Amino acid sequence: MRVCWxxxxxxxxxxxxxxxxxILGMKLEKTFSPVPxxxxxxxxxxxxxxxxxxxxxxxxxxxxxxxxxxxxxxDDLESMxxxxxxxxxxxxxxxxxxxxxxxxxxxxxxxxxxxxxxEDKGSQN
Numbered sequence: 001m002r003v004c005w006x007x008x009x010x011x012x013x014x015x016x017x018x019x020x021x022x023i024l025g026m027k028l029e030k031t032f033s034p035v036p037x038x039x040x041x042x043x044x045x046x047x048x049x050x051x052x053x054x055x056x057x058x059x060x061x062x063x064x065x066x067x068x069x070x071x072x073x074x075d076d077l078e079s080m081x082x083x084x085x086x087x088x089x090x091x092x093x094x095x096x097x098x099x100x101x102x103x104x105x106x107x108x109x110x111x112x113x114x115x116x117x118x119e120d121k122g123s124q125n
Contacts, residue, residue, distance in 0.1 A: 001080075004118065005042070005051040007069040013039050013056035020052060069114035077103050077119035 010016040020026045026043040029051065033039050037058040042051050053071070074080045077095060084091060084107060092114075094105030101122035107115050 001072050001074050001117075003050045003070065004073040005053045005071040007053040007055060007071065007114075007116075009055050009057065009067045011056075013041065013054060016054050016056075017041055020054065026052065069116055071116040071118060073118050073120065075119065077105065077117065080117055080119075081105060 008016075017028065017031075020043045021028050026045055029042040029044050031039065031041040039056045041054045043054070044051050081091060081095070084105075089107050092106045092108065095103045096105070098104055098118070102118065102120045104116050104118040107117070109115055
C-alpha cells in the first residue's frame, strides 16, 4: 500500500491554487469539474510521491474531520476490504467505480478522518 494523495477541501480554489502552485512551487497536474458544483485540482511536488488534491464544493464543509482525507493505492481491493471487515472497520461507501478498471472504498480512521482506498487494475499491467 502506498499513499497516493491527501485531499483538502478548500473554501477558495483560486487562492488555494495560488498558495500550492505559486507560493509552495508545486506543479498543477490537472483541474476538472466532475459535476457543476465541484472543482478538483491535483498538485505534485518535485518527487514522484503523493499528490495534493484540492476540492472546492458549493455544499461546503461543516467540520475539521471532513476537510481532509487521505488516499491509499492497493494492489487488491477485495483483500483489503476483507481485512478491514475482519478488523471491525466499517466500509462507509463502495466499492465504487471511478473509471475503467479503477475502484475505491471509503472508511474512517479512529480519529474520524476519511480514508479512500483505491485499486487501479489498469496500472497493474
